[in-house]
Amino acid sequence: MKTSLRLRVVAWAATALVAACGGGGGGRPEPEKPAPVVPEETRAQDSKTYTPANPAATTFAAMAGVVVGTDRWAGVLNGASYQVEVPAAWNGKLVMYAHGYAGEVPTLNVAPPSIRRYLIENGYAWAASSYSKNSYDVRAGVEDTNALALAFNNIASANGRALPTPSRLYITGHSMGGHITGAAIEEETYATARNKVRYHGAVPMCGVMGDTDLFNRFAGMQVTAQALAGVPSYPFNKWSEIQGLVTNTLFAVFNNTNIVPTAQGVKYLSVVENLTGGDRPLFDQGVLFGQSFQSAYGLFGSDGTVFGILNKNILDTNAWTYVIDGDVPGSAALNASVLKLTAAPDANRLRRDGLRWIPAINGDFKVPVVSIHTLGDLFVPFSMQQVYQQRAAAKGNSGLLVQRAIRGASHCDFTNAEQVQAFVDMVAWAEGGPKPAGDDVVTPATVAAPTYGCAFTNNTLGPDDVGTAASVLRPAIANALPGVCPP
Structure with a gap:
C-alpha cells in the first residue's frame, strides 16, 4: 500500500516536471517562443513632413x-x-x-x-x-x-x-x-x-x-467660459460654434491688443486668475496689455490630442474647483454646472520605443x-x-x-x-x-x-x-504700478 502510493507520487512528480519543462522529447525543455512584438501605434504627428x-x-x-x-x-x-x-x-x-x-x-x-x-x-x-x-x-x-x-x-x-x-x-x-x-x-x-x-x-x-497639466488648465478656462456665458453643456470640441456668443457675453472688447470684460467677464477673469496661480501682482496687467491670454483663448476647442501628438484625449478637469472671488454662491453654482472632462487613462502612457509622447x-x-x-x-x-x-x-x-x-x-x-x-x-x-x-x-x-x-x-x-517684449512692457508696467518695488 505504501509502496504503491510512493510510486504514484513519483510518477506524478515526473509528469509535472516534464510539463513544466515544456513537454516530452526525452524530458528536454523546448525553447520558449518569443512573445510577438507589438508595434507601437502611429499618430498624426508621425505623418507630417518637416x-x-x-x-x-x-x-x-x-x-x-x-x-x-x-x-x-x-x-x-x-x-x-x-x-x-x-x-x-x-x-x-x-x-x-x-x-x-x-x-x-x-x-x-x-x-x-x-x-x-x-x-x-x-x-x-x-x-x-x-x-x-x-x-x-x-x-x-x-x-x-x-x-x-x-x-x-x-x-x-x-x-x-x-x-x-x-x-x-x-x-x-x-x-x-x-x-x-x-x-x-x-x-x-x-x-x-x-x-x-x-x-x-x-x-x-x-x-x-507641469507638462500635460498646462492643457488641463486651458480646458478649465474653456469650460468655465462656457458655463458663465450660459452654455455649460455645449460639446467641448465644438467651441467654434459658440465662440462668438461666449466672447460677446464675457467681453465688451476682445482683440489682439485690448480686453475689456463685462460684469460677467469680471467673474470669469477671477476664475482664470485662481486657475493660473492665484491672487498675484501683474495678473491684471497680463490681461489688460500683456496679450498672452489671447494666445490661451485661441487654443480653446481642442480635441485633447495636443495637435496630434497623442492619439487619445489627455484633457481632464476633474481635479479643478473653480473660485469666483467674493462670490461663494456663484462659485458653487459654477462648479455644479460646469462641463467635466476625463482623460483616456493611457493617452500618454510609457512606451517601449523611448520617451513618452509628451x-x-x-x-x-x-x-x-x-x-x-x-x-x-x-x-x-x-x-x-x-x-x-x-x-x-x-x-x-x-x-x-x-x-x-x-x-x-x-x-x-x-x-x-x-x-x-x-x-x-x-x-x-x-x-x-x-x-x-x-x-x-x-x-x-x-x-x-x-x-x-x-x-x-x-x-x-x-x-x-532691443525689440523684445520686455523693452515694450517694462515701461508700461512702471507706468501702471509706479514705485512698487524699491529702486
Missing part, C-alpha cells in the same frame, strides 16, 4: 558687437538643423539651448540662446537644435537636443578643431523649451530616452513645468535647477511653477530647486539681465557654491503681496533687449 530651412548651411553669422573670436558651425543631424558656437578661449563647458513652440509649420529653424552674448564672452560653448519636428513635440526636442550634445566633439573634429569632452554640461530653454529642459534632467527620461545625457544643471524659463516632469531630478517665470504670463501661467514645486517636494527634491518670480506682464518677457543672473547663479551653485536665493511660489499670502517678485526683477534694459 524640412530644415537651410540644409546646406555650414556656418552662421557672428553676433554683432562681440569682439570674442568664435568658431561657428551649422549643419543637419538626424533631420534637425543645428548651430554650435565655441569661443577661441573655450572654458570647457557646453550649454544646450532648447527653443520654444514653433507652430505647425513644416520648416525647421534654429534659434540661438537669448544669453548668447554672455555665454561666448565668458568662454562657454553653446549648441541649439531646431528639433526634427515642429508642433508640441517635446519628445523630439529632448532626443534631438541630447543627440546634438552627444555629437558635439564629432562636429568640432569634422570642422578641424579637436576638443576635449565638455567638463560641464548645462541646459536651458524657454516655454516649450522649458518643458524640454525640465524633462531632460528627469530620471524617467534618462531611463527611457534613446539619447541619454546627464546634465549638471538647468535653467528652465517660462517653462511648461515627456513627463515628475520632479525627480538630481541636479541644481533655477527656474524663472513671469507673473503676468497667462499662456504658460505661473501655476506651472507651483505644480513643479509640489512635484519636486513629493520626490524630496525641493532642496535642488530655486524658483524666481519676475514682474513681467506677458509670456517669457524677461530682461536679458534676469536670464543671465539665473544662469550665473545656477552654475555657481552646480559647481560647489551655496544654494542661491529664490521665491516661495506656493504660499498664497506671499504670492499675493503687492511687492511679490521684486527681489529678482531687473528692469535694466541692455543691447540684447
